[in-house]
Amino acid sequence: MDPVLADTTVAPMIMMIIRPDAATVPELPELAHNPWELATWGIxxxxxxIAFWIWTEHRSTRSQIxxxxxxxxAVKRQVNNDHPEEENLRDQLDRMEAAQKAERASRExxxxxxxxxxxELNRRQAEMRERQIDHGQDISGIRDDVGSLRGEDRQIKQEHxxxxxxxxxxxxxxxxGADPL
Structure with missing residues (x-):
């Protein structure tokens, strides 16, 4: 016998092709004699x-998971404090956030x-500006008065x-012969 035919896995298939009536070949159902059988085989x-597709998707999804x-x-390892004497990172972050809020409130x-x-300084500065304007007007009035008084004094000196x-x-x-004044 041919060595290919001697192989136990290949031999029954080849025998089925060569001699379909051989006793060693298992009986397979005939393929669809009517539309209902064809539909059944199609389903x-x-x-x-679909089962194969689900199985391959499950393998892909499983590797992603x-x-x-x-x-x-890795994230849990980074977030976890491995110092038993210290509080955990979440508590530290909460404490730091509370401190930042308190600092922000203090700054505000x-x-x-x-x-x-x-x-208040702007209000006082505006008041001082008004006072300076008033004082400037007063000084200007005093200057006019002094000028008037000097004019009158000159006139009185002239008359004297x-x-x-x-x-x-x-x-x-x-x-x-008398002495003048």
Whole structure:
């Protein structure tokens, strides 16, 4: 016998092709003599294809799930504190967040106080500006008054000088040997 035919796995298939009536070949059902049998075989084939597709997808999904699981383990290792005397990372983060919120509230309160102080300084500066304007107007008025007084003083001095000159002239004319003023 041929060595290929001697193989126990190949021989029954080859024998089935060569001699379908051989006793060693298992009986297979005849393929679809009517539409119902054909539909049944089609459904069986479809179920087999779907089962194979689901099996391959499951293998692919399983490998993805394994990768995600490994990533989760790595993240968990990084997040977990392995110092037994310290609190865990979540508690540390919560504590730090609370401290940041308190600091932010403190900064906002300080900013509010600063804004209030600046508003007060601006108000006072506006008052001082108004006072300076008023003082400037007052000084300008005083300057005008002093100028008027100087003018009047010049006039009075002039009148006094004229009076002294006339009196001296009168004394010289009326009393020629007398001392003038």
């Amino acid at each position: 069986i084939g479809l179920v087999a294809v 394994d990768k995600v699981g490994a990533d989760v383990k 309160a300080a900013q509010k106080r600063t804004d209030e102080k600046l508003d 000088t004229d009076l002294v000159r006339r009196l001296n002239a009168f004394i010289r004319r009326e009393h020629p």
